[in-house]
Amino acid sequence: MNAPRNDRFDLVVLGGGPAGVTAALRGAELGATVALVEQHRLGGTCTNDGCAPTRVLARAARFLRDATQLPAYGISAPPPTLDLRAPGGDAADGLPPAREEADGGTPGARGRRRPRPRRHRDIPGRERGRARRRRLLEADRFVIACGGHARRLDFPRQELAMTYSDIWQLERTPRSVAIVGAAATGAQLGSIFAAFGSHVTLLEVAPRILAGEDADVSAALAGAFTGHGIEVVAGIGGIRAIEQARRGLRLTYRLADGERELAVDAVVLAVGWPGNLEPLDLPAAGVATERGYVRVDETLRTSAPNIWAAGDITGRMMLVQSATFEGRVAAENALRGDGHSARHAIVAHGGFTDLEYASVGLTETQAAATGEPIAVGVVPYADLDRAVIDGRTEGFCKLVVARDGHPDPRRARGR
């Protein structure tokens, strides 16, 4: 029973998140024999740890917010209370990858994988609580889709800080929380904690929160957050230390004119998402890495000719829709040799904060920087009847087009 079993596949996919599952399914669609190797649960960060559980918390936050509107619609009800142990738990179990696994319907080997040179892959693993055994998979081609993990910063007592993955263990809402990093994840967590009643301080090194978004979007979100009682501190010079205080934690951060201290119950780091490289012996497989991610060319091929990579581990997009796109392209290029480009052309994305924000294409500043003359339309939500009816008149829609009317100034006619 513990003897190695040899299996040969056309394609072995490492990692069962959106990128890996999509690569495996596309491979099977193309008629290939495929093995999908996942160390935890199918669905990856998206289903089990990231987007879906966060979205469940954001939904709970939305219910709390909407409840404040009930009197305006003639409904009286006692103010709702929150039990943090209830939402988020297994809410993602209904999503397809988790469901398939629960049904035993998804073929796949489980186990942590460490690529070896040549074409052999040797997987130590544990199968359904039974004896550990090694299983050797062989394949002509591989797709690495092992995702990433929350970055921790290097400062004294950094271990006292949580990352988003620790949030699910909280039994009570912290009275006060400092969130370090105000990009998509930090902004979302801050907004959720504020709705749950925490006093939130958002600390950001960049001069504005959501620095990758249009400047007007950042400003509107900062305004909305402040309106919800969130303290927004942008342009900090970094975190100096966390200390255990008599009650809670003391966080010291730097500003241009000196240091500031914050007394908080909890600190959450949301400061980046390096690739899960460590358990993979990538140099042995000839796979080069760069700045914490697997290096790929435009066709998602790594520096090893028979290995492709897709999703967060490539460090390109960090979004589910992009991971699935890359998974599909990687499988096609691996199996058919198509050499398709995985350039991310149109990527709609956003955050389920209060207010929500979203964008696709270039920001106004980026569009102006193309040199193509542009036209901009901005409509406040207050001008929209539905927003008035729903009592949600904060916000705006900004549309930026090339002056010849083309929706994408990068690809405007005549360029």
Added chain:
Amino acid sequence: MVGEQAVEVIQIAAAAMAGEVPAERLAEVEFAYPTFTAIVGLAARQVVHALRMPLDEARAWGALGRPRVAEWERREA
């Protein structure tokens, strides 16, 4: 964009970009009423106003505050 259901509404803009739909066409779509998504049509109409102006004038408008459109305004011929 920022506001209620923004992450849903943005999909319309993404689809318009994928289809290379010019602002003039987007401005003519009869979006269901009353919806949040219709704000994309309003923004397109506002862009069309701006496009019909000479560039200098549009810049001046930009400085003054951009031209307003409304859901109930009569469509231009």
